[in-house]
Amino acid sequence: MRWDLRPYPAPAGSGQRGKEENHEEATMKALIYHGPGRRSWEEVPEPRLTAPTDAVVRVDAVTICGTDLHILKGDVPAVTPGRILGHEAVGTVTATGDAVTTVKEGDRVLVSCVSACGRCRYCRESMYGQCLGGGGWILGHLIDGTQAEYVRVPFADTSTYLLPEGVEDEAALMLADILPTAYEVGVLNGRVRPGDTVVVVGAGPIGLAAIATAQLFTPSHIVAVDLAQSRLEAAKQFGADVVVGAGDDASAAVAELTGGLGADVAIEAVGVPETFEQCTRLIRAGGHVANVGVHGESVPLRLQDLWIRNVTITTGLVDTYSTPALLDMITARRLDPGKFVTHRFPLDEMSAAYDTFSAPEATGALKVVLTR
CATH class of the missing domain: 3.90.180.10 (Medium-chain alcohol dehydrogenases, catalytic domain)
Structure with a gap:
């Protein structure tokens, strides 16, 4: 055909x-x-x-x-x-x-x-x-x-x-844009499931939309990571259980919630190399990194560390x-x-x-x- x-x-x-x-x-x-x-x-x-x-x-x-x-x-x-x-x-x-x-x-x-x-x-x-x-x-x-x-x-x-x-x-x-983008590229691509620990890195509009729509799947914890205190306050209003700001150790906060395993899903909602790499460090073996942010420069992919941990990375333009x-x-x-x-x-x-x-x-x- x-x-x-x-x-x-x-x-x-x-x-x-x-x-x-x-x-x-x-x-x-x-x-x-x-x-x-x-x-x-x-x-x-x-x-x-x-x-x-x-x-x-x-x-x-x-x-x-x-x-x-x-x-x-x-x-x-x-x-x-x-x-x-x-x-x-x-x-x-x-x-x-x-x-x-x-x-x-x-x-x-x-x-x-x-x-x-x-x-x-x-x-x-x-x-x-x-x-x-x-x-x-x-x-x-x-x-x-x-x-x-x-x-x-x-x-x-x-x-x-x-x-x-x-x-x-x-x-x-x-x-x-923001709700279907966060929902499809973040929550659905990331395969958020009931009981998951979900980390959203970046509490701007897309990150907040990911927090709001992740709740549809009743995760056990939603963690918001951002440098701006005002956006962390907004993240609480949109449903984040835990917020991690400038000067806080996101890895330690997630480890405490998960018994040291790491997050089930990390949603990247910024679009810079540092936040993408942070997401790869925050997930557990078998976890998902759902990249939603718009990237304007190359991002290091430390595949030598990720392949053996059964990590899934998804990207996407909203459909x-x-x-x-x-x-x-x-x-x-x-x-x-x-x-x-x-x-x-x-x-x-x-x-x-x-x-x-x-x-x-x-x-x-x-x-x-x-x-x-």
Whole structure:
């Protein structure tokens, strides 16, 4: 069998529905990447439908991700100057291509950080992050993203989620990236099981989301490791039983909890060599290291020490296959992602929001939300 990985062809007479028809010269404000360390909130053309599977979404709420900070550091060279950043949003559909059938103008939707063509080998295996048909992590990466007044969303049928009444924008926004990322790449890849001792290294938003979702599997202990006292306090609020800060011995703390064995699962949620190596030291023989952090430089892998201890190391880009289940948990009040939000800004204060989010030690920021 041969896989047809070409984009959907435009049907004869393909048109578009919604506001797109009458705004040829319209402009909007967006956060533009101008190279490492350089960004600006400036005026650019509004997005237009370019394929019959597209939708244009008015951004009603958007947030900033740690990955955006990695981009600004130059850690993601595929992001080129001139790109609109951002890959998380909640908004209202304003236009759809003729092939879009599951959302329509006026619908309130979650825009996922991962786009899915729905047709390729990986999409058929629910590995949407590895999409071969033009999707994967493309928003704010390979195409213009969500930190703007409007965003073009490719493959709208399989890359947006209708939001039920009663789910607030802020809560839904946490499902665009951090919750499915922590849950899939950290908790599920790490194979957290009832009774486990789980160590989360890094108590930023992703680490806190790992703590929150690890609790779904009733581990016996959740240990949070971070240098910032404010984030350790947040970790306690999200469910950590033990916190380890600057000057503390994480290995000794874990050994005391486990009778000297080590953790069953260590979740790396920072993305620097030191924290990855720390995770490999904290786990027991037969344990799992689940790497969630975005790494921008080489990390030593001391395989000569790890192979004989039956250690499993997993990596991953989020696939967002868990988003519908997480949305159901929010609707049923089993998860409360709104508590991730510590700072709120109007959309046109994007630069101030970046300044706040990028200095969590001084501001105490976890997630910032910008709204119209």
